[in-house]
Amino acid sequence: MLFRLLKKWVTPAPTAQKIGRGILVFEHTSDVIRAEKTLKAKGWEVAVMGPPPEIRTGCDLVIEFPLIEELGITKTLEEANTRPLKVVPVTSPLLNPVDIYTTKDYGDYLMVRAANMKITVDKKTLTIVNISGGGCPDVPYLAGELVGKRLSEAPRPGDIGHTLCGYALQLAYEEIKRQCSPL
Amino acid sequence: MLAVVGTVPDPAFPLVTGQVALSGEEIFIQDQQARINRGTPALLASAAKVCEALNLPAPFAYLAGDKGMGDGSKALYAHLENDLEHRSFQALAFHYLQPDVDWHDRVLFAIDEMTPRPLLIADAGFMYAAKMSGQAALYDLFTPDVGELAFLADELAPHPFYTRGFILHDDRRVPDLIQRACAHDNAATHLLVKGAEDYIVKRGKTVETVSAPSSPAMEAIGGTGDMVTGIASALATSGMALTDACVAAAKISRLAGQRANPTPATQVLDIIEQIPAALEDTF
Numbered sequence: 001m002l003f004r005l006l007k008k009w010v011t012p013a014p015t016a017q018k019i020g021r022g023i024l025v026f027e028h029t030s031d032v033i034r035a036e037k038t039l040k041a042k043g044w045e046v047a048v049m050g051p052p053p054e055i056r057t058g059c060d061l062v063i064e065f066p067l068i069e070e071l072g073i074t075k076t077l078e079e080a081n082t083r084p085l086k087v088v089p090v091t092s093p094l095l096n097p098v099d100i101y102t103t104k105d106y107g108d109y110l111m112v113r114a115a116n117m118k119i120t121v122d123k124k125t126l127t128i129v130n131i132s133g134g135g136c137p138d139v140p141y142l143a144g145e146l147v148g149k150r151l152s153e154a155p156r157p158g159d160i161g162h163t164l165c166g167y168a169l170q171l172a173y174e175e176i177k178r179q180c181s182p183l
Numbered sequence: 184m185l186a187v188v189g190t191v192p193d194p195a196f197p198l199v200t201g202q203v204a205l206s207g208e209e210i211f212i213q214d215q216q217a218r219i220n221r222g223t224p225a226l227l228a229s230a231a232k233v234c235e236a237l238n239l240p241a242p243f244a245y246l247a248g249d250k251g252m253g254d255g256s257k258a259l260y261a262h263l264e265n266d267l268e269h270r271s272f273q274a275l276a277f278h279y280l281q282p283d284v285d286w287h288d289r290v291l292f293a294i295d296e297m298t299p300r301p302l303l304i305a306d307a308g309f310m311y312a313a314k315m316s317g318q319a320a321l322y323d324l325f326t327p328d329v330g331e332l333a334f335l336a337d338e339l340a341p342h343p344f345y346t347r348g349f350i351l352h353d354d355r356r357v358p359d360l361i362q363r364a365c366a367h368d369n370a371a372t373h374l375l376v377k378g379a380e381d382y383i384v385k386r387g388k389t390v391e392t393v394s395a396p397s398s399p400a401m402e403a404i405g406g407t408g409d410m411v412t413g414i415a416s417a418l419a420t421s422g423m424a425l426t427d428a429c430v431a432a433a434k435i436s437r438l439a440g441q442r443a444n445p446t447p448a449t450q451v452l453d454i455i456e457q458i459p460a461a462l463e464d465t466f
Contacts, residue, residue, distance in 0.1 A: 104403075114343045
Protein backbone atom coordinates (compact mmCIF):
# COMPACT_ATOMS: atom_id res chain seq x y z
CA MET A 1 0.00 0.00 0.00
CA LEU A 2 2.77 2.35 1.04
CA PHE A 3 4.66 1.41 -2.13
CA ARG A 4 1.60 2.15 -4.31
CA LEU A 5 1.12 5.53 -2.65
CA LEU A 6 4.77 6.33 -3.12
CA LYS A 7 4.62 5.25 -6.76
CA LYS A 8 1.58 7.45 -7.35
CA TRP A 9 3.40 10.36 -5.76
CA VAL A 10 6.58 10.04 -7.84
CA THR A 11 5.02 8.97 -11.20
CA PRO A 12 3.79 11.84 -13.35
CA ALA A 13 0.39 11.56 -14.99
CA PRO A 14 0.67 9.86 -18.44
CA THR A 15 -0.02 13.08 -20.30
CA ALA A 16 2.03 15.34 -18.06
CA GLN A 17 4.79 15.76 -20.60
CA LYS A 18 2.30 16.91 -23.22
CA ILE A 19 0.36 19.31 -21.02
CA GLY A 20 0.93 22.79 -22.32
CA ARG A 21 1.72 21.75 -25.89
CA GLY A 22 -0.30 22.61 -28.95
CA ILE A 23 -0.20 21.95 -32.67
CA LEU A 24 -0.40 24.27 -35.65
CA VAL A 25 -2.38 22.80 -38.54
CA PHE A 26 -1.81 24.00 -42.12
CA GLU A 27 -3.44 23.29 -45.45
CA HIS A 28 -0.35 21.91 -47.21
CA THR A 29 2.83 20.20 -46.05
CA SER A 30 4.79 22.91 -47.88
CA ASP A 31 3.13 25.50 -45.56
CA VAL A 32 4.33 23.46 -42.57
CA ILE A 33 7.87 23.35 -43.92
CA ARG A 34 7.84 27.12 -44.50
CA ALA A 35 6.40 27.81 -41.03
CA GLU A 36 8.94 25.55 -39.35
CA LYS A 37 11.76 27.39 -41.11
CA THR A 38 10.33 30.78 -40.11
CA LEU A 39 9.80 29.82 -36.47
CA LYS A 40 13.17 28.14 -36.00
CA ALA A 41 14.90 31.15 -37.57
CA LYS A 42 13.23 33.30 -34.89
CA GLY A 43 14.39 30.93 -32.16
CA TRP A 44 11.06 29.34 -31.24
CA GLU A 45 11.19 25.83 -29.78
CA VAL A 46 9.03 23.86 -32.22
CA ALA A 47 9.05 20.37 -33.79
CA VAL A 48 7.38 18.83 -36.83
CA MET A 49 5.25 15.82 -35.92
CA GLY A 50 2.51 13.58 -37.28
CA PRO A 51 -1.01 14.80 -36.55
CA PRO A 52 -3.36 13.01 -34.15
CA PRO A 53 -5.64 10.41 -35.83
CA GLU A 54 -8.76 12.59 -35.68
CA ILE A 55 -7.35 15.16 -38.12
CA ARG A 56 -5.28 12.94 -40.43
CA THR A 57 -6.14 12.95 -44.12
CA GLY A 58 -3.22 11.09 -45.69
CA CYS A 59 -0.14 13.23 -46.19
CA ASP A 60 0.02 15.40 -43.10
CA LEU A 61 2.54 17.13 -40.91
CA VAL A 62 1.90 19.53 -38.00
CA ILE A 63 4.06 21.79 -35.86
CA GLU A 64 4.14 21.09 -32.13
CA PHE A 65 4.85 24.10 -29.93
CA PRO A 66 4.59 25.29 -26.28
CA LEU A 67 0.98 26.48 -25.90
CA ILE A 68 2.05 29.32 -23.65
CA GLU A 69 3.86 30.86 -26.64
CA GLU A 70 0.78 30.77 -28.91
CA LEU A 71 0.41 34.53 -29.21
CA GLY A 72 4.03 35.17 -30.15
CA ILE A 73 4.22 32.24 -32.52
CA THR A 74 1.03 33.08 -34.41
CA LYS A 75 2.17 36.72 -34.65
CA THR A 76 5.50 35.59 -36.12
CA LEU A 77 3.65 33.46 -38.65
CA GLU A 78 1.23 36.26 -39.56
CA GLU A 79 4.18 38.58 -40.22
CA ALA A 80 5.59 35.89 -42.55
CA ASN A 81 2.18 35.51 -44.20
CA THR A 82 2.01 31.85 -43.17
CA ARG A 83 -1.15 31.59 -41.09
CA PRO A 84 -2.16 28.18 -39.72
CA LEU A 85 -5.65 26.84 -40.45
CA LYS A 86 -6.10 26.16 -36.76
CA VAL A 87 -4.33 25.87 -33.43
CA VAL A 88 -5.23 22.79 -31.37
CA PRO A 89 -4.08 21.75 -27.88
CA VAL A 90 -2.34 18.37 -27.89
CA THR A 91 -4.48 15.70 -26.24
CA SER A 92 -2.97 12.50 -27.65
CA PRO A 93 0.54 11.26 -28.43
CA LEU A 94 1.92 12.45 -31.74
CA LEU A 95 3.90 10.38 -34.24
CA ASN A 96 7.58 11.16 -34.61
CA PRO A 97 9.05 11.57 -38.09
CA VAL A 98 11.61 9.00 -39.14
CA ASP A 99 15.11 9.69 -37.82
CA ILE A 100 17.00 6.66 -39.11
CA TYR A 101 19.28 6.91 -42.12
CA THR A 102 20.67 4.06 -44.18
CA THR A 103 23.82 4.59 -46.22
CA LYS A 104 25.01 2.41 -49.10
CA ASP A 105 28.48 2.85 -50.58
CA TYR A 106 28.71 1.89 -54.27
CA GLY A 107 32.38 2.80 -54.63
CA ASP A 108 32.16 5.84 -56.90
CA TYR A 109 28.66 6.66 -55.61
CA LEU A 110 27.03 7.11 -52.22
CA MET A 111 23.32 6.57 -51.51
CA VAL A 112 21.44 7.72 -48.40
CA ARG A 113 17.90 6.65 -47.53
CA ALA A 114 15.54 8.42 -45.13
CA ALA A 115 12.14 6.77 -44.71
CA ASN A 116 11.04 5.90 -48.25
CA MET A 117 13.34 8.37 -50.10
CA LYS A 118 16.82 7.74 -51.50
CA ILE A 119 19.35 10.18 -52.92
CA THR A 120 22.58 9.17 -54.67
CA VAL A 121 25.62 11.31 -55.46
CA ASP A 122 28.81 10.87 -57.43
CA LYS A 123 31.49 11.01 -54.72
CA LYS A 124 34.07 12.76 -56.91
CA THR A 125 31.93 15.56 -58.34
CA LEU A 126 29.22 15.62 -55.60
CA THR A 127 26.66 15.64 -58.40
CA ILE A 128 23.23 14.19 -57.60
CA VAL A 129 22.88 11.31 -60.06
CA ASN A 130 19.60 9.74 -58.94
CA ILE A 131 16.61 10.07 -56.63
CA SER A 132 14.43 7.04 -56.01
CA GLY A 133 11.63 5.81 -53.79
CA GLY A 134 8.64 7.77 -52.58
CA GLY A 135 5.06 7.82 -53.74
CA CYS A 136 3.77 11.40 -53.52
CA PRO A 137 3.36 13.40 -56.74
CA ASP A 138 6.18 15.86 -56.06
CA VAL A 139 8.87 13.12 -56.12
CA PRO A 140 9.27 13.09 -59.94
CA TYR A 141 9.26 16.91 -59.89
CA LEU A 142 11.95 17.05 -57.20
CA ALA A 143 14.04 14.50 -59.08
CA GLY A 144 13.77 16.63 -62.22
CA GLU A 145 14.97 19.70 -60.30
CA LEU A 146 17.84 18.01 -58.45
CA VAL A 147 19.32 15.25 -60.64
CA GLY A 148 22.34 16.47 -62.59
CA LYS A 149 23.12 19.31 -60.17
CA ARG A 150 25.91 19.45 -57.62
CA LEU A 151 24.89 19.27 -53.96
CA SER A 152 26.11 22.83 -53.47
CA GLU A 153 23.96 24.28 -56.24
CA ALA A 154 20.82 22.10 -56.13
CA PRO A 155 17.67 23.59 -54.59
CA ARG A 156 16.80 22.30 -51.12
CA PRO A 157 13.99 19.73 -51.45
CA GLY A 158 12.31 21.28 -48.42
CA ASP A 159 12.08 24.62 -50.24
CA ILE A 160 10.38 23.27 -53.36
CA GLY A 161 8.67 20.07 -52.14
CA HIS A 162 5.07 19.90 -50.96
CA THR A 163 4.61 16.48 -49.34
CA LEU A 164 5.93 14.13 -46.69
CA CYS A 165 8.03 12.40 -49.36
CA GLY A 166 9.51 15.82 -50.14
CA TYR A 167 10.25 16.33 -46.45
CA ALA A 168 11.85 12.85 -46.23
CA LEU A 169 14.00 13.72 -49.24
CA GLN A 170 15.09 16.91 -47.44
CA LEU A 171 16.28 14.75 -44.51
CA ALA A 172 18.18 12.41 -46.86
CA TYR A 173 19.66 15.44 -48.66
CA GLU A 174 20.88 16.98 -45.39
CA GLU A 175 22.39 13.66 -44.31
CA ILE A 176 24.23 13.06 -47.57
CA LYS A 177 25.51 16.66 -47.49
CA ARG A 178 26.76 16.05 -43.96
CA GLN A 179 28.47 12.81 -45.02
CA CYS A 180 30.07 14.46 -48.05
CA SER A 181 31.28 17.54 -46.19
CA PRO A 182 35.03 17.85 -45.61
CA LEU A 183 35.92 17.14 -41.96
CA MET B 184 -7.20 -4.07 -70.86
CA LEU B 185 -5.00 -2.51 -68.19
CA ALA B 186 -5.88 0.97 -66.89
CA VAL B 187 -3.35 3.07 -64.98
CA VAL B 188 -4.13 6.07 -62.79
CA GLY B 189 -1.37 8.52 -61.90
CA THR B 190 0.18 11.94 -62.26
CA VAL B 191 2.92 13.78 -64.11
CA PRO B 192 4.92 16.52 -62.36
CA ASP B 193 3.67 19.41 -64.48
CA PRO B 194 0.83 21.61 -63.16
CA ALA B 195 -0.03 22.69 -66.72
CA PHE B 196 -0.68 19.09 -67.81
CA PRO B 197 -4.48 18.69 -68.13
CA LEU B 198 -6.53 15.72 -67.06
CA VAL B 199 -6.38 13.30 -69.99
CA THR B 200 -7.67 9.79 -70.56
CA GLY B 201 -6.91 7.40 -73.37
CA GLN B 202 -4.65 4.67 -74.66
CA VAL B 203 -0.93 5.23 -74.45
CA ALA B 204 1.51 5.29 -77.34
CA LEU B 205 5.30 5.25 -76.99
CA SER B 206 7.78 7.16 -79.07
CA GLY B 207 11.41 7.80 -78.19
CA GLU B 208 11.69 9.16 -74.66
CA GLU B 209 8.03 10.08 -74.29
CA ILE B 210 4.56 8.63 -73.83
CA PHE B 211 1.65 10.10 -75.78
CA ILE B 212 -2.01 10.26 -74.70
CA GLN B 213 -4.47 12.17 -76.87
CA ASP B 214 -2.60 15.38 -77.72
CA GLN B 215 -0.44 15.35 -74.58
CA GLN B 216 3.02 13.94 -74.02
CA ALA B 217 5.18 13.26 -70.97
CA ARG B 218 8.83 12.31 -70.58
CA ILE B 219 9.66 8.81 -69.40
CA ASN B 220 12.01 9.38 -66.50
CA ARG B 221 10.34 7.98 -63.40
CA GLY B 222 6.92 7.86 -61.76
CA THR B 223 3.73 7.03 -63.64
CA PRO B 224 5.18 7.65 -67.14
CA ALA B 225 7.84 5.00 -66.35
CA LEU B 226 5.14 2.57 -65.20
CA LEU B 227 3.06 3.25 -68.31
CA ALA B 228 6.03 2.91 -70.66
CA SER B 229 7.03 -0.43 -69.09
CA ALA B 230 3.47 -1.74 -69.31
CA ALA B 231 3.19 -0.53 -72.91
CA LYS B 232 6.40 -2.37 -73.85
CA VAL B 233 5.00 -5.62 -72.44
CA CYS B 234 1.60 -5.12 -74.09
CA GLU B 235 3.25 -4.44 -77.44
CA ALA B 236 5.45 -7.55 -77.23
CA LEU B 237 2.55 -9.80 -76.22
CA ASN B 238 0.01 -8.29 -78.67
CA LEU B 239 -2.17 -6.99 -75.85
CA PRO B 240 -4.14 -3.73 -76.10
CA ALA B 241 -2.05 -0.69 -75.14
CA PRO B 242 -2.63 0.47 -71.54
CA PHE B 243 -5.38 3.00 -70.92
CA ALA B 244 -4.23 5.96 -68.81
CA TYR B 245 -5.92 8.43 -66.49
CA LEU B 246 -3.32 11.17 -66.06
CA ALA B 247 -3.25 14.67 -64.59
CA GLY B 248 -0.57 17.20 -63.73
CA ASP B 249 0.35 17.41 -60.04
CA LYS B 250 3.52 18.83 -58.53
CA GLY B 251 2.61 17.80 -54.99
CA MET B 252 -0.12 20.30 -54.12
CA GLY B 253 -2.74 17.61 -54.67
CA ASP B 254 -4.88 19.55 -57.16
CA GLY B 255 -4.30 17.19 -60.11
CA SER B 256 -4.83 14.16 -57.87
CA LYS B 257 -8.15 15.54 -56.61
CA ALA B 258 -9.30 16.23 -60.16
CA LEU B 259 -8.47 12.63 -61.05
CA TYR B 260 -10.27 11.24 -58.00
CA ALA B 261 -13.38 13.27 -58.86
CA HIS B 262 -13.23 12.12 -62.48
CA LEU B 263 -12.87 8.46 -61.49
CA GLU B 264 -15.80 8.69 -59.10
CA ASN B 265 -18.10 9.42 -62.05
CA ASP B 266 -16.30 7.58 -64.84
CA LEU B 267 -15.36 4.13 -63.57
CA GLU B 268 -18.83 2.60 -63.41
CA HIS B 269 -19.11 3.08 -67.19
CA ARG B 270 -15.82 1.30 -67.92
CA SER B 271 -14.62 -2.27 -68.10
CA PHE B 272 -10.97 -3.08 -67.39
CA GLN B 273 -9.20 -6.34 -66.55
CA ALA B 274 -6.88 -4.56 -64.14
CA LEU B 275 -6.74 -1.11 -62.58
CA ALA B 276 -3.35 0.09 -61.30
CA PHE B 277 -3.19 3.16 -59.03
CA HIS B 278 0.12 4.92 -58.70
CA TYR B 279 1.57 8.40 -57.96
CA LEU B 280 -1.40 10.16 -56.40
CA GLN B 281 -1.61 12.44 -53.39
CA PRO B 282 -2.62 10.12 -50.52
CA ASP B 283 -6.11 11.15 -49.41
CA VAL B 284 -8.21 8.67 -47.46
CA ASP B 285 -11.57 10.31 -48.11
CA TRP B 286 -11.05 10.37 -51.87
CA HIS B 287 -9.60 6.85 -51.79
CA ASP B 288 -12.81 5.56 -50.24
CA ARG B 289 -14.97 7.37 -52.78
CA VAL B 290 -13.01 5.81 -55.65
CA LEU B 291 -13.38 2.39 -54.03
CA PHE B 292 -17.16 2.88 -53.91
CA ALA B 293 -17.09 3.65 -57.64
CA ILE B 294 -15.09 0.46 -58.30
CA ASP B 295 -17.78 -1.53 -56.49
CA GLU B 296 -20.14 -0.51 -59.30
CA MET B 297 -17.89 -1.96 -62.01
CA THR B 298 -18.82 -5.29 -63.59
CA PRO B 299 -16.79 -7.34 -63.77
CA ARG B 300 -14.67 -6.07 -60.91
CA PRO B 301 -11.11 -5.45 -62.20
CA LEU B 302 -7.97 -6.68 -60.50
CA LEU B 303 -6.98 -3.89 -58.12
CA ILE B 304 -3.28 -2.99 -58.02
CA ALA B 305 -1.77 -0.19 -55.93
CA ASP B 306 1.70 1.23 -55.58
CA ALA B 307 3.20 4.53 -54.38
CA GLY B 308 0.89 7.21 -52.91
CA PHE B 309 -2.35 5.37 -53.58
CA MET B 310 -1.01 2.30 -51.75
CA TYR B 311 -0.31 4.57 -48.77
CA ALA B 312 -3.92 5.79 -48.81
CA ALA B 313 -5.24 2.22 -49.24
CA LYS B 314 -3.33 1.10 -46.16
CA MET B 315 -4.36 4.13 -44.10
CA SER B 316 -8.01 3.59 -45.03
CA GLY B 317 -7.94 0.14 -43.42
CA GLN B 318 -9.13 -1.45 -46.68
CA ALA B 319 -5.85 -2.89 -47.95
CA ALA B 320 -7.26 -6.42 -47.98
CA LEU B 321 -9.68 -5.43 -50.76
CA TYR B 322 -6.74 -5.06 -53.15
CA ASP B 323 -5.31 -7.87 -55.26
CA LEU B 324 -1.73 -6.62 -55.44
CA PHE B 325 0.55 -4.17 -53.63
CA THR B 326 4.10 -3.69 -54.94
CA PRO B 327 6.09 -2.12 -52.06
CA ASP B 328 9.84 -1.86 -51.81
CA VAL B 329 11.32 -3.02 -48.52
CA GLY B 330 11.03 0.43 -46.90
CA GLU B 331 7.38 0.63 -47.88
CA LEU B 332 6.84 -2.91 -46.60
CA ALA B 333 8.09 -1.70 -43.20
CA PHE B 334 5.41 1.03 -43.42
CA LEU B 335 2.73 -1.58 -44.22
CA ALA B 336 4.01 -3.61 -41.27
CA ASP B 337 3.67 -0.67 -38.87
CA GLU B 338 0.00 -0.67 -37.92
CA LEU B 339 0.25 2.87 -36.51
CA ALA B 340 2.04 4.67 -39.37
CA PRO B 341 -0.22 6.67 -41.72
CA HIS B 342 2.69 7.32 -44.13
CA PRO B 343 6.22 5.84 -44.58
CA PHE B 344 7.54 9.08 -43.07
CA TYR B 345 6.23 7.89 -39.67
CA THR B 346 7.38 4.27 -39.72
CA ARG B 347 8.61 3.54 -36.23
CA GLY B 348 12.33 2.96 -35.79
CA PHE B 349 12.17 -0.53 -34.33
CA ILE B 350 10.30 -1.70 -37.44
CA LEU B 351 12.55 0.16 -39.90
CA HIS B 352 15.52 -1.51 -38.20
CA ASP B 353 13.95 -4.83 -39.17
CA ASP B 354 13.89 -4.14 -42.89
CA ARG B 355 16.35 -6.95 -43.58
CA ARG B 356 13.89 -9.41 -42.08
CA VAL B 357 11.40 -9.27 -44.93
CA PRO B 358 9.43 -12.43 -43.99
CA ASP B 359 8.74 -11.00 -40.51
CA LEU B 360 7.55 -7.70 -42.01
CA ILE B 361 5.28 -9.58 -44.43
CA GLN B 362 3.74 -11.50 -41.54
CA ARG B 363 3.23 -8.35 -39.50
CA ALA B 364 1.62 -6.48 -42.42
CA CYS B 365 -0.75 -9.39 -43.07
CA ALA B 366 -1.54 -9.91 -39.39
CA HIS B 367 -2.84 -6.33 -39.17
CA ASP B 368 -4.76 -6.57 -42.50
CA ASN B 369 -2.47 -3.98 -44.04
CA ALA B 370 -1.52 -6.07 -47.08
CA ALA B 371 -3.25 -6.88 -50.36
CA THR B 372 -3.98 -10.53 -51.12
CA HIS B 373 -0.77 -10.57 -53.21
CA LEU B 374 2.46 -8.71 -52.53
CA LEU B 375 5.43 -8.22 -54.82
CA VAL B 376 8.11 -6.93 -52.47
CA LYS B 377 10.88 -5.29 -54.48
CA GLY B 378 14.39 -5.52 -53.05
CA ALA B 379 17.75 -7.26 -53.20
CA GLU B 380 15.59 -10.39 -53.13
CA ASP B 381 12.06 -10.04 -54.51
CA TYR B 382 9.30 -11.76 -52.52
CA ILE B 383 6.09 -12.90 -54.19
CA VAL B 384 3.42 -13.43 -51.54
CA LYS B 385 -0.11 -14.82 -51.72
CA ARG B 386 -2.41 -14.48 -48.71
CA GLY B 387 0.51 -14.04 -46.34
CA LYS B 388 2.53 -16.97 -47.67
CA THR B 389 5.71 -16.44 -49.70
CA VAL B 390 5.26 -18.53 -52.83
CA GLU B 391 8.54 -17.63 -54.54
CA THR B 392 11.60 -15.43 -54.22
CA VAL B 393 13.65 -14.04 -57.10
CA SER B 394 17.21 -12.86 -56.56
CA ALA B 395 19.01 -13.35 -59.88
CA PRO B 396 20.38 -11.81 -61.91
CA SER B 397 21.40 -9.15 -59.44
CA SER B 398 22.33 -5.53 -60.26
CA PRO B 399 22.66 -3.78 -56.88
CA ALA B 400 22.81 -0.36 -58.59
CA MET B 401 19.14 -0.66 -59.53
CA GLU B 402 18.08 0.28 -55.99
CA ALA B 403 19.50 3.76 -56.53
CA ILE B 404 17.87 4.30 -59.92
CA GLY B 405 14.62 6.24 -59.77
CA GLY B 406 11.78 4.48 -61.60
CA THR B 407 12.96 0.86 -61.40
CA GLY B 408 10.20 0.05 -58.91
CA ASP B 409 7.66 1.73 -61.20
CA MET B 410 8.97 -0.44 -64.03
CA VAL B 411 8.41 -3.67 -62.05
CA THR B 412 4.85 -2.61 -61.18
CA GLY B 413 4.15 -1.74 -64.82
CA ILE B 414 5.40 -5.11 -66.06
CA ALA B 415 3.44 -7.05 -63.43
CA SER B 416 0.27 -5.06 -64.16
CA ALA B 417 0.50 -5.69 -67.90
CA LEU B 418 1.24 -9.41 -67.46
CA ALA B 419 -1.76 -9.67 -65.12
CA THR B 420 -4.01 -8.83 -68.10
CA SER B 421 -2.43 -11.51 -70.31
CA GLY B 422 -4.25 -14.44 -68.73
CA MET B 423 -1.43 -15.33 -66.34
CA ALA B 424 -2.21 -16.01 -62.70
CA LEU B 425 -1.26 -13.04 -60.55
CA THR B 426 1.53 -14.89 -58.72
CA ASP B 427 3.02 -16.03 -62.05
CA ALA B 428 2.77 -12.45 -63.39
CA CYS B 429 4.66 -11.17 -60.33
CA VAL B 430 7.38 -13.82 -60.58
CA ALA B 431 7.82 -13.09 -64.29
CA ALA B 432 7.87 -9.31 -63.67
CA ALA B 433 10.63 -9.70 -61.09
CA LYS B 434 12.70 -11.82 -63.50
CA ILE B 435 12.09 -9.58 -66.54
CA SER B 436 13.05 -6.40 -64.69
CA ARG B 437 16.23 -8.03 -63.39
CA LEU B 438 17.16 -9.27 -66.87
CA ALA B 439 16.43 -5.82 -68.35
CA GLY B 440 18.64 -4.31 -65.66
CA GLN B 441 21.45 -6.76 -66.38
CA ARG B 442 21.25 -6.00 -70.11
CA ALA B 443 21.58 -2.25 -69.39
CA ASN B 444 24.71 -2.87 -67.27
CA PRO B 445 23.65 -0.10 -64.88
CA THR B 446 25.57 2.13 -62.51
CA PRO B 447 23.82 4.21 -59.81
CA ALA B 448 23.85 7.08 -62.34
CA THR B 449 21.90 5.15 -65.02
CA GLN B 450 18.44 6.54 -65.86
CA VAL B 451 15.46 4.19 -65.94
CA LEU B 452 14.67 4.72 -69.62
CA ASP B 453 17.88 2.85 -70.51
CA ILE B 454 16.52 -0.17 -68.62
CA ILE B 455 12.93 0.11 -69.92
CA GLU B 456 14.30 -0.11 -73.45
CA GLN B 457 15.65 -3.56 -72.61
CA ILE B 458 12.23 -4.96 -71.61
CA PRO B 459 11.36 -6.55 -74.99
CA ALA B 460 14.67 -8.45 -75.07
CA ALA B 461 14.25 -9.45 -71.42
CA LEU B 462 10.74 -10.73 -72.22
CA GLU B 463 12.20 -12.93 -74.96
CA ASP B 464 14.82 -14.23 -72.52
CA THR B 465 12.06 -15.13 -70.04
CA PHE B 466 9.38 -16.74 -72.23
